[in-house]
Amino acid sequence: MKKSASILSTLAVITASALALVGCGASAPSGDGGAPAKGDKQLTDVTLMLNWYPYGEHAPFYYGVEKGIFKEHGINLTIKAGQGSTKTAQAVGQKQTDFGWADTPAVLANIDKGVAIKSVGVFLQTTPSAVQVFADSGIDKPEDLEGKTIAVSAGDAPTTTFPLYLEAVGLKESDVKQQNLDPAGKIAAVLSGQVDGLIGFAHDQGPTIAAKSGKKMTYLRYSDAGLNFYSNGLIAPDDTIKDKPELVEEMVAATSEAFAAAQKDPEAAVASMAGKDPQMPAKDVLLDQWNETIKLLSTKATEGKAPGTNATEDWQATLDVLSKAGLISGDGDVKTYFDASFAPGK
Template sequence: MIRRMMLAAAAALGLAAPAAAQDRVTLVLNWLPGADHAPLYWAQQQNMYRDAGIALTIENGRGSGFAAQRTGSGQAQAGIVDTPAALQARGQGADLVAGMMIYAQSPYGIYWRRSSGIRGPQDFRGRRFGAPPADAARVMWPMIARAVGIQPNEVTWVNIAPEAKVASLQSGAIEATTHFYNVHYIYERTFGEDLGFVLTRDIGFNPYGNAFFLNGPWMRANPDAARRFIRTTQRAYQACLTNPAPCVAAVAGPAATSVEDLAVSWRLVAELMQDDPAGGRALGGMDAARMQQTIDGVRTAFNAPEMQPAQVFTNDLLDPAIPSHRAAAR
């Protein structure tokens, strides 16, 4: 009764009613803001998280390993992590659970200049590859090499900074590099007809890619907050797949990238998100058999401990009414 009287008095004086309690969620990106993060910034602009009772803080990342460490240790409630990297972190004791898949198709690409004499993966032997030591595809090189049909030690790896990949390839300091497919347009623009590339998913290596991983203890202690965070994120990605323009505009400032380039990159992100051609799974949903294949690859490459799909992902936080994305084929 007293509370109703106070609220009525506040309304009469033109004062705002107290805001509902918000669950604080810190999300660590896998890297700096880009097109793949556009739905997050757009949803923030639209107050979608606030309206869902989530006080969301977005932190820039420094690679999947960093995001896995921050999230697995509980310093953040959620992180965008490449799935193989998350599985490696789990094998080292991090309690991480995937709540929503972003890249249902592997984003790993290998790039080279045709003028270097490389015609395809069969010519990788004896070549200089450049990437940071923690680069996702470099970390997974033992499995990629197996798919190519060569031994992992038949290429030489050169340590370079992430932002030096294109320049190092241009200068000839390296003969090949790895990059996520969502920046494929940069290589096309830079190298034109001299560009050679292969996507690992086209040569038989297609593990799950980037996903929203949650800190396990937080998720289990706060299932409602975890569900509201994931479902809000799911709705944001659905909206941006339907109408990308306002989403890429929302991330242009944080990404310090032109809207035009972000729009091109988003189309590649949408391609990587395509999954479940027969329908029946929710957007961001994961398949146990596919996850088992990803687990098996990580175990083979890194002698990781045994783990079950049910330990590393859940579809229970997703809204089953939001259908999976089926983009046009390349």
């Protein structure tokens, strides 16, 4: 009995020692100075609500998840469909989601109404707002819009700023007939020939209409007329910005890296979206949408910089346009709406 007890005791010591070694190996620090490597961070569950159902613009988020970019920044990202930028902004303010992806005019208008959120980085820095027509419509330049009927959606940014576009191209608002329809109705009206074109985001509706009709589209872009303002970007609750700045910084950095990676390989980025949402467009439409999005990711002030890098002058220009259009109060300054603390690559 004593011999058996001795053997058991020895085995117990050996087992304990082995376990201790394994434990030491599992917790051994990696990287310089004993700090954990970036990829070894404990993951934080994070939700992101999009501005709409997934379409090509959103490819970087899915690609970033697939490539492990968000995990490298300690984020276990869940992407949720949205139902419009206003609803996304309000959901972020109510902390129904950790972060949001929303159109800047809607974000700013909600901040004016007291929603406790801020932009932490706009990625679509050239407005996608455009009059969209079939290439064979005979509408080749802004002046050709005179006497035409264009579908609009009252209250959205492209429609509200349309008078400024017409002014910029030398037309009066009365020169163009506007037919108010919801987003789906606008597309249907163009396809059926009930209207001559529509106002919306050139990187969204245009590729969809082209795929459905088999016809090429022409885009009369607001930016080509010198009218530009910020579009979609990341937003966060004020409390999160205050209490969890490290998380916000990592989210912005990961998003910037994901956008850069998706630019380098558009086809792979779009392929990562496969099967993620039943309402997602076909792959060729997604690719067209993402390629159109790439054109919007910088301005002259941010060209060549990391995606999501914002310039103060672009923010001020955005405030000036949106204030003139009546979309925001005009009482706030850049810091009212944007927290510049989390610029990527700083």
